[in-house]
Amino acid sequence: EADIYQTPRYLVIGTGKKITLECSQTMGHDKMYWYQQDPGMELHLIHYSYGVNSTEKGDLSSESTVSRIRTEHFPLTLESARPSHTSQYLCASSTGGPRQFFGPGTRLTVL
Amino acid sequence: DQQVKQNSPSLSVQEGRISILNCDYTNSMFDYFLWYKKYPAEGPTFLISISSIKDKNEDGRFTVFLNKSAKHLSLHIVPSQPGDSAVYFCAASTSGTYKYIFGTGTRLKVLA
Secondary structure (H helix, E strand, C coil), rough: CCCEEEEEEEEEEEECCEEEEEEEEECCCEEEEEEEECCCCCCCCEEEEEECCCEEECCCCCCCCEEEECCCCCEEEEEECCCCCCCCEEEEECCCCCCCCCCCCCEEEEE | CCCEECCCCCEEEECCCCCEEEECCCCCCCEEEEEECCCCCCCCEEEEEEEEECEEEEEEEEEEECCCCCEEEEEEEECHHHHEEEEEEEEEECCCCCEEEEEEEEEEECCC
């Protein structure tokens, strides 16, 4: 199946800290995505990339930023974490076809 | 403004019976629809998809039906198995956008 990895899987951190959520895929997919999901809610697209040096904001406004310097790597950064950032963050990739491959997610808790 | 709606947050079905999960959409530009399954502490995994040029797609125990005039699709699981217990997300896309709109999910519980 898909080889897409996210670290850390769980993160508990204090308010004001800078964090980076890692996402890597070994499939050579050019398109990558970050979603945010709260329990019982839909997945909201917060960032996407169509290739190296290409990043766009998604449909849900987010204070996070992303970068895409290498095809396989799409990290998400929060400069100053707040309790409102507590959520699950899911990374996905695709070839451009309709099917996306998802990582296992990072559950972030900001105290 | 939710473009993809799954109005049933949960569903319980007896093992061996049919599970029917429903999804409604509002954007007539959507032309590709997917179902994903999600277990706790894991990312969603692709289950089955359908293009708007079809009204049915079948893969083993899973069948997706699309009714374009009603802007409605459904996922049928026959027979249901305890391992099917998960949250099912419906997603929709418009060709060329490479972006997907997800519903809120339906939690299916298959009782042994």
